[in-house]
Amino acid sequence: DAKTTQPPSMDCAEGRAANLPCNHSTISGNEYVYWYRQIHSQGPQYIIHGLKNNETNEMASLIITEDRKSSTLILPHATLRDTAVYYCIVRETGGFKTIFGAGTRLFVKA
Amino acid sequence: EPEVTQTPSHQVTQMGQEVILRCVPISNHLYFYWYRQILGQKVEFLVSFYNNEISEKSEIFDDQFSVERPDGSNFTLKIRSTKLEDSAMYFCASSEILQNQPQHFGDGTRLSIL
Numbered sequence: 001d002a003k004t005t006q007p008p009s010m011d012c013a014e015g016r017a018a019n020l021p022c023n024h025s026t027i028s029g030n031e032y033v034y035w036y037r038q039i040h041s042q043g044p045q046y047i048i049h050g051l052k053n054n055e056t057n058e059m060a061s062l063i064i065t066e067d068r069k070s071s072t073l074i075l076p077h078a079t080l081r082d083t084a085v086y087y088c089i090v091r092e093t094g095g096f097k098t099i100f101g102a103g104t105r106l107f108v109k110a
Numbered sequence: 111e112p113e114v115t116q117t118p119s120h121q122v123t124q125m126g127q128e129v130i131l132r133c134v135p136i137s138n139h140l141y142f143y144w145y146r147q148i149l150g151q152k153v154e155f156l157v158s159f160y161n162n163e164i165s166e167k168s169e170i171f172d173d174q175f176s177v178e179r180p181d182g183s184n185f186t187l188k189i190r191s192t193k194l195e196d197s198a199m200y201f202c203a204s205s206e207i208l209q210n211q212p213q214h215f216g217d218g219t220r221l222s223i224l
Binding site for chain 1 (some may be wrong): 114141143145147152153154155158165166168199201203209210212213214215216217218220
């Protein structure tokens, strides 16, 4: 089973920041947090990952709390094309499989 | 940007027939994976493959399934005798050295069993 909890759906206005929360209270020291998204029926698209420090790339920012029990994915300026299911995943270093939960369905509205 | 490519995009097969799904992973990646997603359900792990061996497989990956890297660029999933419940999207993924590197997914093959 997935080790994360996410809200089933969220709305965001176009041009605003989308903040997607994730709880992973049982995360252990060697587990990373990964975020993927799935647009319609396409393959999951990797967004960002981190261990304990905040991370930023061209797509998003990842904020991990100091106790690592939760994290937030931030899309700084959401567009209509960001409408997708977003998955927060915890995976151990050296682990093979990625276990997907139900994710958060983000609706970006004009 | 390099990507994982999968062919065909849609495969229709009669129940009981064999089917082979093909994937070209990203060229410098060493770990390969298959996942499936039944319509409306979660993405499920099937198998991981490294150094010409299966490194991990799920309960779904029974004797009807096999994987192969027939040459230096392709990675295939074979279903020996398809069942109606095998109808799903099948995603191939690949990753660099295992450690913390993310898996990159293809856009999938939609398998429809009639």
